[in-house]
Amino acid sequence: MDAKTYQQTVDQIAPKRPVLKNxxxxxxxxxxxxxxxxIVSFVYMYFFPFxxxxxxxxxxxxxxxxxxxxxxxxxxxxxxxxxxxGSAVPVTGFGNAVISAAIEHKTEGxxxxxxxxxxxxxxxxxxxxxxxxxxVALIKTILVQxxxxxx
Amino acid sequence: MKRKLCAIxxxxxxLSGCSxxxxxxxxxxxxxxxxxxxxxxxxxDNKKIVEAAGVFFDHQLVVSLQVKPLSKFKKEKIxxxxxxxxxxxxxxxxxxxxxxxxxxxxxxKVIEKQSEGKExxxxxxxxxxxxxxxx
Amino acid sequence: xxxxxxIAFVVGxxxxxxxxxxxxxxxxxxxxxxxxMVVIGSILDGFGLYEPFxxxxxxxxxxxxxxFGNSLTHGAMAEAEKHGLIGVLTGMFEVTSSGxxxxxxxxxxxxxxxxxxxxxx
Amino acid sequence: xxxxxxxxxxxxxxxxxxxxxxxxxxKQSPFHPHFDHVYEDERFGQDTNEKGHAHLIEExxxxxxxxxxxxxxxxxxxxxxxxxxxxxxxNFAARELATPFMGMFSACATSVSSLITASFFLExxxxxxxxxxxxxxxxxxxxxxxxxxxxxxxxxxxxQWTVTGAGYGILSHNQSDKPYVxxxxxGQVIDCECTDPLDMGSAMAPAAFDTIQYHLSQNKGTAYDFxxxxxxxxxxxxxxxxxxxxxxxxxYLVDNYRDSGAEFYGNDDKxxxxxxxxxxxxxxxxxxxxxxxxxxQWKKILLVATGALLSPxxxxxxxxxxCIAHAVELTME
Numbered sequence: 001m002d003a004k005t006y007q008q009t010v011d012q013i014a015p016k017r018p019v020l021k022n023x024x025x026x027x028x029x030x031x032x033x034x035x036x037x038x039i040v041s042f043v044y045m046y047f048f049p050f051x052x053x054x055x056x057x058x059x060x061x062x063x064x065x066x067x068x069x070x071x072x073x074x075x076x077x078x079x080x081x082x083x084x085x086g087s088a089v090p091v092t093g094f095g096n097a098v099i100s101a102a103i104e105h106k107t108e109g110x111x112x113x114x115x116x117x118x119x120x121x122x123x124x125x126x127x128x129x130x131x132x133x134x135x136v137a138l139i140k141t142i143l144v145q146x147x148x149x150x151x
Numbered sequence: 152m153k154r155k156l157c158a159i160x161x162x163x164x165x166l167s168g169c170s171x172x173x174x175x176x177x178x179x180x181x182x183x184x185x186x187x188x189x190x191x192x193x194x195x196d197n198k199k200i201v202e203a204a205g206v207f208f209d210h211q212l213v214v215s216l217q218v219k220p221l222s223k224f225k226k227e228k229i230x231x232x233x234x235x236x237x238x239x240x241x242x243x244x245x246x247x248x249x250x251x252x253x254x255x256x257x258x259x260k261v262i263e264k265q266s267e268g269k270e271x272x273x274x275x276x277x278x279x280x281x282x283x284x285x286x
Numbered sequence: 287x288x289x290x291x292x293i294a295f296v297v298g299x300x301x302x303x304x305x306x307x308x309x310x311x312x313x314x315x316x317x318x319x320x321x322x323m324v325v326i327g328s329i330l331d332g333f334g335l336y337e338p339f340x341x342x343x344x345x346x347x348x349x350x351x352x353x354f355g356n357s358l359t360h361g362a363m364a365e366a367e368k369h370g371l372i373g374v375l376t377g378m379f380e381v382t383s384s385g386x387x388x389x390x391x392x393x394x395x396x397x398x399x400x401x402x403x404x405x406x407x
Numbered sequence: 408x409x410x411x412x413x414x415x416x417x418x419x420x421x422x423x424x425x426x427x428x429x430x431x432x433x434k435q436s437p438f439h440p441h442f443d444h445v446y447e448d449e450r451f452g453q454d455t456n457e458k459g460h461a462h463l464i465e466e467x468x469x470x471x472x473x474x475x476x477x478x479x480x481x482x483x484x485x486x487x488x489x490x491x492x493x494x495x496x497x498n499f500a501a502r503e504l505a506t507p508f509m510g511m512f513s514a515c516a517t518s519v520s521s522l523i524t525a526s527f528f529l530e531x532x533x534x535x536x537x538x539x540x541x542x543x544x545x546x547x548x549x550x551x552x553x554x555x556x557x558x559x560x561x562x563x564x565x566x567q568w569t570v571t572g573a574g575y576g577i578l579s580h581n582q583s584d585k586p587y588v589x590x591x592x593x594g595q596v597i598d599c600e601c602t603d604p605l606d607m608g609s610a611m612a613p614a615a616f617d618t619i620q621y622h623l624s625q626n627k628g629t630a631y632d633f634x635x636x637x638x639x640x641x642x643x644x645x646x647x648x649x650x651x652x653x654x655x656x657x658x659y660l661v662d663n664y665r666d667s668g669a670e671f672y673g674n675d676d677k678x679x680x681x682x683x684x685x686x687x688x689x690x691x692x693x694x695x696x697x698x699x700x701x702x703x704q705w706k707k708i709l710l711v712a713t714g715a716l717l718s719p720x721x722x723x724x725x726x727x728x729x730c731i732a733h734a735v736e737l738t739m740e
Contacts, residue, residue, distance in 0.1 A: 001612050001616070001617060002599065003599045003600040006599040006613055007599070007600070007601075009649055009650065010383070010609045010612075010646060011378035012602070012649075012684060013642070013645050013646050013649055014606060014608070014609050014642050014645075014646065015564040015565060015680075016563065016564075017310045017563045018564070019306075019307075019310045019311060022306050022309070022310055022561070023303045023306050023307065023699070026299075026302045026303055026306035027299035027302060027303050027306075028299065028303065029302065029737070030294070030298045030299045030301065030303070030305075030350070031294075031295040031296065031298050031299030031302070032669055033298065034294045034295060034297070034298020034299070034324055034345050034349045034350070035292075035294055035295040035345075036345045037289050037294065037298070037345035037348070037349035037400070038290060038291045038294035038295075038344050038345035038346070039291060040345075041345050042287065042342070044335065045252060045253050045256075046256075049253075050253065051251045051252075051253045051254065051280055051281060051282060051284065052252045052253060052307055052344070053251065053340075054284055056340075056348040056353070056357075057254075057366070057382070057384040058384065059345065059349070060349070060382075060384050060385045060388065061346065061384045061387075061388035063349060063390065064385065064389050064392055065356075065388065065392055066391075067392075068392035068396045071396065071400075071557045071559075072399060072400030072557075073371025073400075074402075074403045074557060076291050076557060076559045077556070077557055077558065077559045077560075078559075079559055080558070080559020080560060080561055081561055081562065083302075083559075084306050084309060084310075084561035085302050085303075085304075085305030085308070085319065085561075086299070086302040086305075086306065087559050087729060088305065088316050088319070088320065088559065088560075088561075089301060089302045089304075089305035089319075089323060089350050089351055090302070090349045090350050090351070091349055091350070091351060091353075091354070091385055092349075093316075093320070093388050093559065094320070094351055094354070094376050094385065094386070094389060095392065096558060096559050097316075097320075097558060098375075098389040098392075098393045099370075099389070099392060099393045099396045100323070100385075100402075100492060100554070100555040100556070100558040100559075101393075101398040101517075101555050101558070102394060102396055102397040103397055103400050103401070103402050103555070103556075103557055104402055104550055104555035104556060104557065105397075105555075105559075106220045106401075107454070107455040107456070107457075108399045109376035110394075110397070114314060114393070114394065114397045116380070118390070118393050120555075120560065121316075121317060121554070121555070122320075122322070122389070124317050124321045125317075125320045125321055125324050125351065125354070125388060127321075128321040129321075129324040129325070129327075129328065129355045129358050130358060130375060130378060132324065132325040132328040132355060132358075132359075133328045133355060133358035133359040133361075133362050133378060133407065134362065134374060134375070134378070134706075136328050136329060136331070136332035136359050136362075136363075137332075137359055137362035137363045137366055137374040137377075138371070138374055138615070139332070140332055140366075141363070141366040141370070141371055141372050141373075143324075143375060145337075145370075149394065151324050151363075151367055151447035220289055220290070220293065220342075223338075223341050223342040224338045224339070224341065224342045225338065226338070226341040226342075227337070227338065227341065309561070315601075317561055362439065364660065400557075402550075402556035402557050403449070403556070403557075404430075404432070404449050404545045404546045404549070404556055404571070
């Protein structure tokens with residue numbers, strides 16, 4: 001039973017992921033979430049003193065709040081199974097990752113459990129977001145100071 | 152299948168945008184028709200603009216504009232070029248141009264209120280303050 | 287107004303399709319995909335491409351996780367413009383802190399209120 | 408008689424009583440009339456998943472002992488295991504049962520490996536009654552091996568649903584009216600470089616094939632009603648049947664190749680590729696299958712529990728998934 005011939009058998013028989021169907025459901029779910037995000041930012045712009053640019057902060061917070069409610073009620077994992085990346089890529093997916101880990105590790109206590117495990121899934125997003133931002137900003141600042149490009 | 156086809160075609164229609172004249176609304180504290188004409192001419196010439204609003208108040212001019220959907224990528228460039236153009240038209244005015252949706256709404260409110268003097272001044276300054284906010 | 291909701295719907299959907307392709311074709315785990323998209327977001331902002339993209343797509347660009355990388359880079363560069371190299375560090379969370387702080391606050395609140403249920407849909 | 412990995416038990420130890428208890432979701436299984444007890448709460452009245460898991464094991468063991476008409480003091484040895492770190496649920500259940508205890512770990516193959524070990528102990532004639540079996544609880548296994556329960560990760564079609572269930576039995580000396588353990592084959596660790604933890608079926612199929620092939624080759628001419636593997640799921644079972652079809656094994660006298668994971672939830676595609684977990688094979692083997700044996704519906708069957716011996720750490724360190732399968736042959740005269 002060598003691995004290569006076996007892998008060929010597996011590739012023939014094991015069911016493939018329905019990529020096209022997944023992409024359509026992801027498009028639909030992601031679209032709906034971003035559509036709702038746009039509506040929420042219009043609400044903030046209309047009723048509160050936020051410009052188009054500054055409305056994104058409260059909108060993101062509201063979407064994370066929606067993610068909390070949906071995650072807590074056990075609905076988000078169904079959206080996730082249906083939507084796939086459509087539910088993971090928007091900021092609600094980031095919120096779901098943090099909040100599901102927090103809910104999950106409550107049984108280990110609030111300090112070690114919730115505190116220690118909250119960023120188990122979403123931590124890598126923050127770490128590499130900050131690191132890549134640092135590298136990009138560093139390179140651009142150096143290039144500007146060398147006069148190669150302007151701001 | 153036919154329904155999908157007609158849905159796609161109407162989206163394209165929307166994307167191309169209406170090419171007829173942009174909706175421009177203006178207000179001048181001192182009723183100087185001549186300045187209003189020049190501003191309106193400048194705004195309607197620019198093909199990219201869909202909607203615009205301008206308010207004059209003794210040497211202070213606040214303009215807001217909305218560009219066509221497809222050319223929103225170049226929204227910043229359009230705003231900068233228009234600002235230069237308006238500044239050249241009214242060298243002695245303190246000109247402020249913004250393409251933010253909120254500013255357009257606020258400016259239209261100010262125009263409808265037809266307020267005068269100090270209250271108008273307060274509104275205009277408030278709008279300019281709002282536009283500068285970063286976070 | 288309605289039109290920008292449609293654009294947000296379409297653009298947001300397309301970004302999620304890219305994410306789904308990374309899931310299914312490139313067989314990346316969700317964590318790898320999200321980290322990759324955040325890095326893409328900050329690189330795009332390095333080239334100054336993401337800001338016009340937000341102008342065009344509105345929430346379609348600010349809701350996906352790529353906007354997180356973008357706003358980090360944007361804050362860092364804005365501060366670097368004023369204070370030089372040190373600005374890169376001090377300005378990092380200047381523009382965006384709502385995503386993370388909201389997630390943390392709502393995470394603790396959720397842990398207080400909710401309990402996980404293993405039900406299948 | 409012994410030949411390499413297959414052992415025959417001359418004293419023919421019998422399974423005198425069994426008990427199966429499952430969680431609320433398992434009501435959807437076509438087997439559920441044969442489950443002794445279906446709990447309504449997935450944590451069994453406890454406040455954490457792991458405590459609930461321990462409570463499930465303890466109650467099921469007590470039920471098996473009571474159904475056999477014994478007391479916990481009559482049990483000479485308790486052999487059991489589960490999938491949680493260091494098998495703490497089984498350890499805490501053993502604390503309550505207060506019987507001599509040996510923890511067994513071969514992932515989802517523990518249901519059969521504990522039975523094989525019990526048979527050896529009884530063959531040595533120094534023990535009377537041995538409690539064996541295994542269990543699993545969906546929440547505590549998912550959060551350890553994969554993601555938090557509420558996390559919206561998308562499972563591919565090869566994904567499987569861990570069963571919340573426990574199956575325990577008591578092995579004793581031969582009794583004519585009870586099925587007995589005729590022989591067993593101890594599996595080897597097989598690794599065909601499968602790396603996807605969401606496709607366990609493909610990873611475990613070669614191990615099942617290797618053990619089945621070996622056991623059948625040692626018992627040529629024996630007719631089996633069926634061979635039932637542990638939790639290959641629909642994917643793994645299809646691959647196993649393909650391996651058997653394209654090899655000499657298809658010539659042996661086996662009416663049917665079945666899998667408890669594939670059948671556990673019927674064909675409800677909400678559960679994708681079917682069930683998995685040590686509770687799945689245990690609750691099917693020592694529930695419906697044992698009941699059918701008692702009714703003499705089957706004469707000779709081969710139970711092959713399969714297990715994937717990975718850990719979340721080994722996966723993250725880029726290791727592939729090593730698997731094992733143990734086989735036990737039950738006969739009913």
